[in-house]
Amino acid sequence: MSEVEGQREHTASLAHRVPDLAALELLLAVARLGSLGAAAREVGITQPAASSRIRSMERQLGVALVDRSPRGSRLTDAGALVTDWARRVVEAAAAFDAGARALRDRRDSRLRVAASMTIAEYLLPGWLLALHAARPDTAVSLLAGNSAKVAELLLSGEADLGFVEGLSVPTGLDSVVIAHDRLIVVTAPGHPWARRRRPLGAEELAATPLILRERGSGTRQVLDAALGGLARPLIELSSTTAVKASAVSGAGPSVLSELAVGEELSMRRLVSIPVEDVSLRRDLRAVWPKGHRPTGPARELLSLTRG
């Protein structure tokens, strides 16, 4: 039966083929410390547990990862590669954790951040990790919403620092531009546009039905403004995620923040279509109540975002 099982590999989910996070962290510890036992101590398990965990990982992957010797363990070549790929997974998990933590500690945190969706999704976890590295004892809480909501939270004193993307700064707030974002036209690699030689024109873009966020979203506002209110929806979806999934599946072209599609582009699940004559840049701004310059942890976070 177990040979038949091999055929089902396609259907088995990732979770069955990828070691769990604890195992990946253990592998990183082994790589760094050069010994199973030392790695075991670091992650708080016994040496036999570590030995068995690494061994079952090697079985699962079908590759020898470490060279064990009576005076330590070193990574094999394959192990070095696997460790590096594992590090990416662990880093993504650390970002997840930083975000989730901020989301949970809604109440009594020292630094309460309000951010628009795109920024909260794609940039904030990284900033939080950096902040944690610089000031480990700063507890951050996160509230997400659109620009109006961010302004409201700041003005009512429920948030200390805000981040918005969009064309204008809400009244009553001071701001500084911390980065730029560009909306880009994307399609699945199979779409005819993916093979175009010449950039897309504004009229052609406006004339083509697109997969879009709903009216009122920041992304949609910028696009409508750039095209003069003309964007034709093929489908309207209520989350960036849903829009991406739809575009990846080949339903049609879409316009999305470049922040949102970085991974998809680098993995070639989506391709970017050059556009001319359309300005799809927008500013990302940090904002705070007029006159109340950020201080303390807010200032610290702000300084981290200006890279």
Next chain:
Amino acid sequence: MSEVEGQREHTASLAHRVPDLAALELLLAVARLGSLGAAAREVGITQPAASSRIRSMERQLGVALVDRSPRGSRLTDAGALVTDWARRVVEAAAAFDAGARALRDRRDSRLRVAASMTIAEYLLPGWLLALHAARPDTAVSLLAGNSAKVAELLLSGEADLGFVEGLSVPTGLDSVVIAHDRLIVVTAPGHPWARRRRPLGAEELAATPLILRERGSGTRQVLDAALGGLARPLIELSSTTAVKASAVSGAGPSVLSELAVGEELSMRRLVSIPVEDVSLRRDLRAVWPKGHRPTGPARELLSLTRG
């Protein structure tokens, strides 16, 4: 040691705070399908199992993720954010899986790829995912080594397509440049260089002891060539990973491929120091035995890498 180690007191490891991959995949399925039951069917478990898994995830994170109603489940605002962060983790896991799979199927694969370490670590998993999307039935195997090893594998017929980074093309091979890589100078954010106004000059770089890979590595070769063989090592380490860890911990400045430090830069664990008068670009090339133009799956993979 990393300072993270010091504060292990109540900071349980990531694995205890981040749901496992199966749970994250389930969450993605719920987001996509709008129902716990449907998501459960998709990932091959029963509805109560899914319900309980999501619930324990909400407990673990301390945040409500889905609004359950008698006619389905929708993500809460926080749930939408968490789902997006979860997607990053799952994508990293997918890249891990693609790489590991290629590493395992060393033998009878239809496409045998030989790649230098940097490319194998940072670029290949993404390409493999893209290839898998385009040609799901292509089995790929991966052999990693330095340029000479790649050339040897190609010439002896043990590999169909190779990827190398470096200054020259091994003899006997044809090549095409598929991308460029740049070596960049990085330090921990606390280093004095991080606050420089003016770019670093070549002499200053050559005069400063750096954290480096060992002599003979591709990275080191390029740096030595650019500086005229003058690079002064502060520490010499045998893996990119070790160099990065050392730089992050603040041991000193280092010179690394921008491919290797993307995450560190975006998370601000490292900062990039501008340099002038030094050419640290290098070509990344696909290579194959002279005369034998890639065909079939090799050609397919090649076309994916030229984005």
Next chain:
DNA sequence: CCTCGCTCATAAGACCAGCTTATGCCCTCA
């Protein structure tokens, strides 16, 4: 030369997390 100290491996048993099956309630739609 022997013993200590480090390494890793193996075996046996305990434990706990998560699954399945079996139900029940709620809501909507025909």
Next chain:
DNA sequence: TGAGGGCATAAGCTGGTCTTATGAGCGAGG
């Protein structure tokens, strides 16, 4: 008003993973 889809709860089982206890290889130092 009954059918169907949606979610929650309860009880029991299974399996993986941990721990403790032990053995064996290798190197350094008295």
